[in-house]
Amino acid sequence: QQNSKKCTVIGGSGFLGQHMVESLLEKGYAVNVFDVRKGFENDKVHFFLGDLCNKQELLPALQGVGVVFHCASPAPSSHDKELFYRVNYVGTKTVIQACKEAGVQKLVLTSSASVIFEGKDIKNGTEDIPYAKNPIDYYTETKILQEKEVLSSNNPDVNFLTVAIRPHGIFGPRDPQLVPILVQTARAGKMKFMIGDGRNLVDFTYVDNVVHGHILAAENLQKNSPICGKAYHITNDEPIPFWTFLSRILISLNYEAPKYRIPYWVAYYLACLVSLIVLLLRPIRTIKPTFTPMRVALAGTYHYYSCEQAKRDMGYRPIVSLDEAVERTVQSYPKLHKIK
Numbered sequence: 001q002q003n004s005k006k007c008t009v010i011g012g013s014g015f016l017g018q019h020m021v022e023s024l025l026e027k028g029y030a031v032n033v034f035d036v037r038k039g040f041e042n043d044k045v046h047f048f049l050g051d052l053c054n055k056q057e058l059l060p061a062l063q064g065v066g067v068v069f070h071c072a073s074p075a076p077s078s079h080d081k082e083l084f085y086r087v088n089y090v091g092t093k094t095v096i097q098a099c100k101e102a103g104v105q106k107l108v109l110t111s112s113a114s115v116i117f118e119g120k121d122i123k124n125g126t127e128d129i130p131y132a133k134n135p136i137d138y139y140t141e142t143k144i145l146q147e148k149e150v151l152s153s154n155n156p157d158v159n160f161l162t163v164a165i166r167p168h169g170i171f172g173p174r175d176p177q178l179v180p181i182l183v184q185t186a187r188a189g190k191m192k193f194m195i196g197d198g199r200n201l202v203d204f205t206y207v208d209n210v211v212h213g214h215i216l217a218a219e220n221l222q223k224n225s226p227i228c229g230k231a232y233h234i235t236n237d238e239p240i241p242f243w244t245f246l247s248r249i250l251i252s253l254n255y256e257a258p259k260y261r262i263p264y265w266v267a268y269y270l271a272c273l274v275s276l277i278v279l280l281l282r283p284i285r286t287i288k289p290t291f292t293p294m295r296v297a298l299a300g301t302y303h304y305y306s307c308e309q310a311k312r313d314m315g316y317r318p319i320v321s322l323d324e325a326v327e328r329t330v331q332s333y334p335k336l337h338k339i340k
């Protein structure tokens with residue numbers, strides 16, 4: 001097998017990573033997975049257990065490989081700043097170094113569209129918008145550092161090509177975040193309020209479209225290609241009001257959609273107050289609030305992104321529509337349906 005059809009998925013046990021692996025296998029790739037945990041059983045996959053911050057653990061997983069997909073990260077909801085810095089920034093530098101030592105030609109990073117989001121409206125944002133000076137959280141701050149490292153390491157002269165994919169609001173079967181958090185909030189009776197006027201458009205991107213964008217990027221990553229060293233938004237290209245999307249998921253799972261409205265700034269300052277109380281209580285009790293300033297910003301502002309550059313440079317088109325994606329997602333969570 002040519003090494004352009006041999007790849008390693010770092011973070012392949014995670015939500016996006018597992019979908020990447022399934023799609024790559026279907027397309028005839030030989031797939032290695034490198035992750036801190038073994039997330040699934042599949043005889044067709046060569047699994048390597050390890051921490052990406054450790055080059056010696058990483059190197060065996062990269063031997064003879066042409067493409068590396070790096071989609072590992074600590075969960076965005078973690079409060080461990082040191083972990084974000086170590087894994088997303090320092091660890092990514094280790095990944096780059098290990099790829100070069102192992103002779104890997106292509107590195108595709110999963111970044112995030114949030115690298116340009118500061119909690120203020122973004123409408124049809126393009127990749128030309130500068131990185132956020134005030135990112136919404138520390139996770140995003142380290143995603144910016146990570147993306148900069150990967151893009152600046154692109155070097156056709158030494159046959160090392162890089163590209164970053166910036167998805168937004170990934171959802172689909174086995175997502176541990178969006179639908180489970182939504183249902184948990186609804187079950188706790190806390191899904192009563194809509195933040196803002198309910199008109200703010202947002203991108204939610206079906207996981208198969210995100211995977212498609214990554215594989216197209218890898219296959220288009222050739223010397224002299226315009227995509228080398230660049231970042232691309234990958235979305236469903238169907239922005240939808242945030243609360244319409246959430247309500248569709250909730251209603252399909254037999255939960256009530258939020259009925260009341262709370263002004264954006266009231267919600268934001270309330271969430272800041274909750275965060276302060278959580279911080280003060282931390283020495284006595286650890287509380288993980290649902291209502292955080294970051295989530296309020298995501299729920300109450302416009303943030304949708306143009307994927308025209310991915311269409312132009314790599315022929316990207318979403319392969320699953322939003323309607324179909326919601327249907328597939330809801331069907332995939334039988335245990336989360338409310339029994340009427």
Ligand SMILES: NC(=O)C1=CN([C@@H]2O[C@H](COP(=O)(O)OP(=O)(O)OC[C@H]3O[C@@H](n4cnc5c(N)ncnc54)[C@H](OP(=O)(O)O)[C@@H]3O)[C@@H](O)[C@H]2O)C=CC1
Pocket residue numbers: 010011012013014015016017034035036037039050051052053070071072073074075087091110111112113143166167168169170171176177
């Ligand atoms: N989900 C979303 O809406 C969005 C996600 N992204 C990005 O997409 C990527 C994938 O996200 P998602 O699939 O949701 O995340 P997951 O948490 O589901 O998957 C990440 C995987 O990486 C593993 N991992 C974490 N740290 C290390 C490490 N040091 N060494 C090796 N493996 C490690 C995780 O293990 P463990 O679970 O044990 O930590 C997990 O298996 C991330 O880079 C994220 O930033 C971007 C935009 C939106």
Ligand SMILES: CC(C)CCC[C@@H](C)[C@H]1CC[C@H]2C3=C(CC[C@]12C)[C@@]1(C)CCC(=O)C[C@@H]1CC3
Pocket residue numbers: 076111112113114168169170177178181182185290295298299
């Ligand atoms: C309780 C409600 C007010 C909100 C519930 C839904 C949220 C859990 C999700 C809505 C938008 C999502 C999102 C992310 C995580 C889950 C949501 C906040 C990310 C922060 C994941 C990591 C990223 O890179 C950016 C994402 C933006 C959208």
